[in-house]
Structures are given as structure tokens and as C-alpha cells.
Amino acid sequence: MTRTVRLHEVANARSGDKGDRLNIALVCRDPSHYPAIAAQVTAARVAEIFAARRPTRVVRFELPKLAAFNFVLDDVLEGGVNGSLGLDGHGKSLSFLLLDLAIDIAPGEPQSARAGQKQSV
């Protein structure tokens, strides 16, 4: 028994750029989701999401101690911030394209580890 959620329900992501190379850090909000995400959010699946941008290479680095992954996508930023005609030459918004991905997780797992844990100033 599993249920399907969008990655956004269980993980955080952040984009960074260097030239025409994009990296997206994907961090499990609850480290117990690491194996499920590792099995499903593969480099091939990420390459599919960004297929329209024609990446020449997609690599996934695994960081089990941090319950995180680092995806590196080459040549997806139209030349990067100093070359792209687009509004987001840094690719800063692209982490949310990744977070739209549907994945299966075991039932009963917490949806958002931070929900109800609001910290105050």
C-alpha cells in the first residue's frame, strides 16, 4: 500500500547556477523518505522533466548523511544568466519544476515534517 504525492509535499529544493550549468539540491524534509525518493527520483526521470531544455548531461549525486541529493544538469540555461533571452537566466525557479514530480510513499508517513512546528522569533 502506497500513496502518491507530489515531491513538494515531502522534500525541499533549491536551484543554483554556474554559467550554463544548473544544480538542484533536493532535501528530504523527513530523512525516512530518503530511500523512496532515491528509488524514484532518478537522474533519468529528472532528465525527462527537463527534456524540453535539452540537457547534454544529468548527474545525480547522493548524500545519504544529509538525506539529500544534488542534481547537476548541463547546458539547460540557454547560455546562463549572461546569455539567456529568458526572464530566469539563473534557473532559480526551476527547483519548483522538479518538486511537481509525483512519487509514491508508504502510507502514514508525515506529509510535512515542519507542519505544526512553526518557530517564532
Next chain:
Amino acid sequence: MGEKIFIGCAAGFAGDRSDAGGPVVATLAGQAGPRFLIYETLAERTLALCQLERRKDPGRGYSPALDRLLTPVLAQCLAAKIRIIGNFGAANPPAAARRIAEIARSLGLPTPRIAVVEGDDLSGRLSASELAKRETGGKILVQRPDIISANLYLGAQPIARALDQGADIVVTGRVADSALALGPLLHVFRWRSDDWDRLAAGTLAGHLLECGAQVTGGYFADPGYKDIPGLAEVGYPIAEIASDGDIVITKPPGSGGVIDRLTVIEQLLYEIHDPAAYLAPDVVLDVTGVEVSETGKDRVRVTGARGKPAPETLKATVCVEGGVLGEAEISYAGINAAARAALAAEVIRDRMRRRAPGLQIRVDAIGAVSVLGNSSVAPDLRESESEDIRLRFSAQSADVAQIEMLLDEVEALYCAGPAGGAGVRRRATPRLASTACLIERRYAEPRVTLFGESA
């Protein structure tokens, strides 16, 4: 335990908040031990823009953000002996030093001891063709004699030397961002230049600090999922670092934002490629063994950075002219907006195809498909139900007349395009193209001089 040093970050880029430094400085002033404040203000292109400024006026060419960022905290830093390290020297560190002395004078402060770090500028040392041979990817510099700027990323050693000489303020041009923090660590702890794990820890501390609020809840908040209280007054980070390389990330008490495992991990991996080999001038940083633990409210401990010997080559950023970027926008809203926007795009494409056949034009439909769209084709609006679309046309060329033609065509949609075309805005901006080169270390000639005492 031993001695700890405190490093705060007051700016993660040139456009950062000028009031960010105040609470950081106030917090540092209350700490015992060596304290430093760092400023990172040089994006890849910034240095080239500063180089162009310097060509026009030899007294300029430093970061235009210098006055705005430094003036609010200079008096308290000097009074509390918080030493400042910033790359706001950009293309002209001596001119920045002169300007800082002027600011101090205008505030009625004693003249600070200002050290200038130079030697990053490769102009005159490597020709355009020699740079082209060293370009990674080799796409931009081929047949380009007109280099605007070429700067190596220097490491932390010259910053440490400047502090050794008693500088209150260290002004650099291009250095690795993380070196702004590693420099003071080398100065205080005397880590050896082959103590790779400690150099790695110092580089990691710098990496976590260098983007300011990005480790304290900035570039992070996502309501309902990643709630960050007090984002409007988010606190900028302070790292407490021990002589063994143990790092604790904190922020000013009472400030907004959050420091927890998740904010720290996101920044830890920001702009990193292979996490086992993050190349810096002084060390290759491996973060795969790093552990992040919450030790208190807004206190996160980071340990386990490992280092490998420094790379054989140093990275340089090289900029050349990129022509002119033209952008023009027009809105279509209300009933049938998507169809009218699609027609407007077709009119522009049709006319430009005949009048400037070689010009590549990008069309975004803001409100329907833009930043997440496939950048290489025009947006498909056939299925769109959006009733508030802002079309954006953009092109880049060295031929300014072609760019102006596109902007004129978009403006002409007012009278000659589809119904209800509204709110045209247009602009043409000069552009710089940037690329990276790998340069042999022998071309790095870091120099440290004290302002007012140089030859």
C-alpha cells in the same frame, strides 16, 4: 575547546540590504574573541561592468554598492575592533580603499588601516588567444580579441597576510567567495596550507556565509510547507568557528528567519556540483561526510568537512561584449486574451521574419507560460485559459538597429495589432557575455599593500 572566532556576513550580493549589517555588527560587538564581518558583492558580470567604469574614470571601478553597504556600520566596526573583509574592490581595489578612507573622514572617524589585495587581474598577462585556449567548453572566446575583463579567483592566503599586517579593513578584487571567511581563519588559527581538512572546514564556513540570508530562511520560505517567521527582518548569519574546524551557524538574537537543519543543507549544496569535489583555490572540499545538527534555537552545528589537495589550476572569469539585449512587453487581458496574445506574437514574428530574417526572437507569455516554458520556442497559447497575459519579446544582437526594430514593432501593436493591447514597456541594455577559464597557478601574483603606504 580553545579559542573561537566569529564571522558575520553583511551582504551576499551587491544588491543586498544596506541595513542587514547593523544587527550582525551589534551581535559581534557583544562577543569576546576575534570578530570579522564579510561582504560578497561580485557576481560574475559585476567585475566587467566595474572594469568598464574604470576605463572611463581611473578613480572608479570599485563596487557601486560600497558606500551604501559600508557607511551604516563602519563606525561601530572600528570602535568594536570588528575587522572587515570585502571583495568590493572589484576592478579597482586601491580606489575602493581611497573611498573607504573618505567615508571614514566624512563620518569623523580616525583613518582605518586598510589593506588592498590585488593580483587577480589577468589583463596584460595573458592575451585573448591564450585565454581562449584555456576556456572550459571553449565556446565564447574563440576569435574574440576584445576581452573586457579576465580575473582569477585568488584564495585566502593574501587576505590572511593583510590581516597579519594589522588591517582593520581588507579590500579585494576577485577572490573565491569562501576565501573571505577562510582568510581570517588562517590569520587567527595559523592552519597550515596543507591541513586539508581544516582548510575544507573554513571553506565550508565561507560557503555557508557567503550568500547572506540564504542560510537563515531567505530563498527558502514557501508558505504552508517551509514557514519562516519574520522574513521581512531576516537576520544575516554569524558563524562561530573553533580551531579544529567545528562550525556553528547562528544569527542575531531577535532577528527574523530560521536556522535549522533544512535551511543549512539547502545552502550547503547551493551552486555545488560534485559534492565530493568542490573546487576552491586553497583546497578541494568534500561535503559528503558532513553532518548537520540542531544544537539550539537557530543554532546549527556543521562538522565533518574533508579536504583534498588544492587544484593545479585556478578558475578565472572572462567577460566580452555581448551585444544589446532588447526587451519589449505588451499586455492582453479579459475575454479571449490568449487568442489576441497569440495573434500579436504571430504579427511580430511575421513582420520580423521579413525585416530581420536572422534575428532569433524569444516570446514569453507571462501569466500563461514564461519562466518554466521551453525557452527555445514560442509559447503555445491554443489551450490557455489565462485572461491576463503579458507578452514579452526579447532578442540579442550586436546590430543595435535590429534590436530597435523589434522594439518599434512591439510598440506599433498599440494601433496596428489585436484589440486591447496595453501597457507597452521597452528597453535596450548592453550585455556582457561571461565564461570560465582554467589558469595555471604561476599566473597568480597576489599582492598585499597597505593603503597610503604603497609605493
